[in-house]
Amino acid sequence: LLATAAAVSFGAAAASAQTVGFSQIGSESGWRAAETTLTRQQAEERGIDLKFSDAQQRQENQISAMRSFIAQGVDAILLAPVVATGWDSVLEEAQEAEIPVVLLDRQVDSSEDLYLTAVGSDLVHEGEVAGQWLVDNVGDEECRVVELQGTTGSSPAIKRKQGFENAIEGSDNIEIVRSQTGDFTRTGGKEVMESFLQAEDGGGNICALFAHNDDMAIGAIQAMKEAGVNPGEDVKVVSIDGVPDIFRAMADGDANATVELTPNMAGPAFDALNAYWEDGTTPPKFIQTESRLYTQEDDPEAEYEARKDLGY
């Protein structure tokens, strides 16, 4: 019976083996590495032939990869767009070639007619959850906040900043006093935090750090320790992604809160593509993934263990 089932499933996969080109931003963060791992796993399980391209966070590399996929005549393209602008031409070329494009984890300013759907979280809401955590944990004390922004011009950097500002708007005692991009990397977060510490009396004037992703927060935690500042205590640390190492930092008392972003964007993407390939079903233009706040009260050790082998 098992042999028959295997033969049937293999036959089915072989019969409809689809080729998908994946234009991935790079591996700037643990979260991005996990997204890549899960996308490869999902493709394997579904019998999809995945063509992968790592753009090293450069838009021109993403565009040339997409043009190569179009020339190969792939059945679909996955695109995680490093920035929000500059995609119209290549998206129009894909449309002319009748190749559906699915956006992963970031959005573009192009017309939604130019892509099949976008899978991702509500990025503004993530910033609001992070900001609300700080409002709830600062009370009435004066709180000078430093902000590590994501990649300049990317939809998460724009939207998470907006959400955080929405949340603190009604709290006159909370103010963002310095804000700069760390490009979503640990190195970027460390280097920019070093400059923030020097500019803010060695950190004595800083009440909290809001980092647009955990990797920048982890780099900033290293900078604080090297400067003799106690992260998680002297400076509250709130960020976004939910990578294993932020739970390790929480367990050590070095970080306070993170907003989890699921790295499994490919599951909903491949589901939408299967429906489209089978009978032309068009999905909604935005397929939203869920976010959740985690703090030191949520057993960070257990959360670390649950995530440490998922390919981050």
Ligand code: GZL
């Ligand atoms: C957000 C995603 C971001 C992650 C970062 O949806 O695009 O990109 O938060 C990654 O870790 O660099």
